[in-house]
Amino acid sequence: xxxxxxxxxxxxxxxxxxxxxxxxxxxxxxxxxxxxxxxxxxxxxxxxxxxxxxxxxxxxxxxxxxxxxxxxxxxxxxxxxxxxxxxxxxxxxxxxxxxxxxxxxxxxxxxxxxxxxxxxxxxxxxxxxxxxxxxxxxxxxxxxxxxxxxxxxxxxxxxxxxxxxxxxxxxxxxxxxxxxxxxxxxxxxxxxxxxxxxxxxxxxxxxxxxxxxx
Ligand SMILES: [Zn+2]
Numbered sequence: 001x002x003x004x005x006x007x008x009x010x011x012x013x014x015x016x017x018x019x020x021x022x023x024x025x026x027x028x029x030x031x032x033x034x035x036x037x038x039x040x041x042x043x044x045x046x047x048x049x050x051x052x053x054x055x056x057x058x059x060x061x062x063x064x065x066x067x068x069x070x071x072x073x074x075x076x077x078x079x080x081x082x083x084x085x086x087x088x089x090x091x092x093x094x095x096x097x098x099x100x101x102x103x104x105x106x107x108x109x110x111x112x113x114x115x116x117x118x119x120x121x122x123x124x125x126x127x128x129x130x131x132x133x134x135x136x137x138x139x140x141x142x143x144x145x146x147x148x149x150x151x152x153x154x155x156x157x158x159x160x161x162x163x164x165x166x167x168x169x170x171x172x173x174x175x176x177x178x179x180x181x182x183x184x185x186x187x188x189x190x191x192x193x194x195x196x197x198x199x200x201x202x203x204x205x206x207x208x209x210x211x212x213x214x
Contacts, residue, residue, distance in 0.1 A: 019156045024148045025103040028074060030092060032107065036080040039089035040112050044121065048179050052121045054110050058177055059123040059162040060150050061116050062200065063093065064131030064138060064191040070098040073129060077106060089114050093125030095149060101141035103149055110157075116166055117185055118178040124153060124160075128192055136193035143196065147203045154207060162210045165197040171212040 037053055044052040065073050077092040092113040097103045107113065115125035126146060130138045154160050164172045166189040172178070194214040201211040 021152060021155060023105075024145070024152050025095065025105045028104040028106065030074070030078045030106045031080055032111075033080065036089070039080060039087075043089040043114060044112065047117075047181055047185070048121045049181050050121070053112050055112055055120075055122055055124075057110065057122065057124045057153065057157045057160050059119060059164065059172070059175065060153060060160060061119060061123045061125050061164060061166060062146060062192050062197065063115060063125060063127045063166045064193070064196075065096075065127050065129050066131045066134070066191065068129065070096060070102065070104065070129055073127060074104065074106070091115060093127040095124070095126045097126060097128045097142050097145045097149070099129050099139050099142060101139075101145035103145050109153065116169060117187060118169065118180045119172070121179060122177050126150075128196075131191055131193065134190055136195045138192055138196045143199045143203075146196075146200060150200070150204055150209070151207065154209060160209070163200060163204060164212055165193070166191045167193075168197070168212045174212075175210070 040053050041051050044050060073096055077090065079090050081087045082090040092106060093115040094107055094109045094113050095103060095105055109124050112120060113125055114120055116123060126149060128138050128142050150163060162172065162175050169189060198214045201214065205211055
């Protein structure tokens with residue numbers, strides 16, 4: 001079974017190799033040594049029952065950071081180990097979008113990143129700077145940047161079918177994508193807010209992407 005899952009995880013990547021569209025982001029990669037791969041192996045075996053260093057993107061998950069600036073969030077994600085988790089894999093996302101819409105890519109977007117319980121093996125994560133104290137304060141520029149980025153990703157990876165906010169993690173189980181092997185491993189989330197997800201749905205649903213009720 002493990003072997004089969006690993007095959008599914010990596011083999012579909014070949015379909016994207018010929019893609020050439022203008023990238024709506026700047027690369028600013030986080031630290032990636034063989035140690036991060038080891039931590040990813042440990043995490044994905046424990047939580048997904050397979051090794052999954054590369055993903056076949058089937059969903060895009062949208063977040064807000066609830067802290068910091070573009071630079072400070074990037075610095076936090078830069079470390080391979082989570083400071084308060086005794087050397088386990090740090091959280092990260094493939095993209096961060098600043099309040100003015102500036103978008104950074106933190107790693108090749110099919111690399112594994114820990115940003116949402118249950119879906120990291122198949123989801124690209126976009127963090128948006130904002131949401132301090134749970135306020136729905138993401139900007140119009142961030143909405144436009146997310147629309148642009150998701151359109152780009154959808155064109156590059158036709159395997160992407162779903163777009164959901166972190167707070168929609170339960171509704172998204174209807175996709176059948178959810179996997180979590182550790183019982184009761186769960187965190188309640190509110191990001192990136194209903195207003196932002198409504199805005200994305202309005203502008204992206206006609207592209208054939210599946211959304212959940214905000
Ligand atoms: Zn989140």
